[in-house]
Amino acid sequence: MKIRKILNNNSAVVLDDDGQEVVVIGKAIAFKKKVGEAINPAIIEKKFCLSSQNLNTKFQDVIVNLPLEEISVVTKIITEIRMHIGKKISESIYVSLSDHIHYALKNYERGIHVTNNLMYDIQRFYPDEYKLGLAGLDIIEENTGIRLSIDEAGFIALHIVNAETENGMCANMVEKSTKIIAEILDIVTNYFEQEITEGTLVYFRFINHLRYFAYRIVNQSMFLDEKKDKDLLDMMKVTYQKSYMCAVNIQEFIRAKYNIEIGNEELLYLIIHIQRAMLNN
Incomplete structure (x- = not known):
């Protein structure tokens, strides 16, 4: 696999054997690397090949600012969602949830608390998604040591609801x-x-x-x-x-x-x- 684009030290865009763009993640995977150089498959921890070029581009724009730890958290949360939601979800959740969790953690560090004014309705109308939002908070805490507010469980639930539509709705x-x-x-x-x-x-x-x-x-x-x-x-x-x-x-x-x-x-x-x-x- 040869590097097509370097996103940061831990992520890069490569071309697979079919000539398709794939985002690869791994510790220091692109450190001191240059475009055109090969990446050792053994150090790849995660591959992302989203279904559309538009989603791929958006995901690359988001992931460039994400530390490896946050990428791991998002992957684990989405795995949990796919295991329990019982229906197909749009790949757009990789973009929306990555971006949201990144800024939620940033807000926590800055002492900023964002209130979710739809919490009551989210709990009533989307109970399964809300439970997965709570599970997402557990995953975030297990991997970062940070316990985000209960409002964030509601926000995660809305991202899941979004992804349950065929092409994903905006928030x-x-x-x-x-x-x-x-x-x-x-x-x-x-x-x-x-x-x-x-x-x-x-x-x-x-x-x-x-x-x-x-x-x-x-x-x-x-x-x-x-x-x-x-x-x-x-x-x-x-x-x-x-x-x-x-x-x-x-x-x-x-x-x-x-x-x-x-x-x-x-x-x-x-x-x-x-x-x-x-x-x-």
Whole structure:
């Protein structure tokens, strides 16, 4: 493997046997090396070959400032996430999480504490991701001796949620999606004047649906509005009157605040989930 680009003493970009760029990590792996020189494969501790050139470039930009210890921490956290999340996650997490943990540790050294204003919603809507965020704090402490604040578990959870989308959302979009879920739940609980019982299967299904729903709103996706759903809506208007009216309130709220028409199909799904959630309370 010949060096194509030196990132720092512990990391470099090399070309593999297929001519593809690979980021290699190892203690002093590029120390006193020059572009074009070969690297001994025996001292390579970790290889990163992300799926797109764009991700590769972004990862290189981040990793150039990372000490070997932090790269190891990020790798261990992502391994833990992949083992327990039960679904495919975007490789964008290598970029976003590396960058976040680097600056979280810098802020700790400077005595800066960043409050996570979404903690309550993160714990409610993303319980599995939040548990992995807590595990991430344990990994950071085991490897650096630094115990970051509980707020950071929430931030790590948001990065995981981000990576669960097909191509990864930016952090701002994940935050917007989380706020939309909270807004919809507020509409439901205020309309029925009671809270939805958390931790139940119907609650879990409702939140999962709202996660996808909010993601589509943030991305300004088109919603189906087929006429064939109109007859079923008319039936539900009579059968599930309160759930129907609650869903219509959500529809009008989304239209007014986000300028998006959610369509008949999504309205049907909302009625069904609301009916199940409130019926099982």
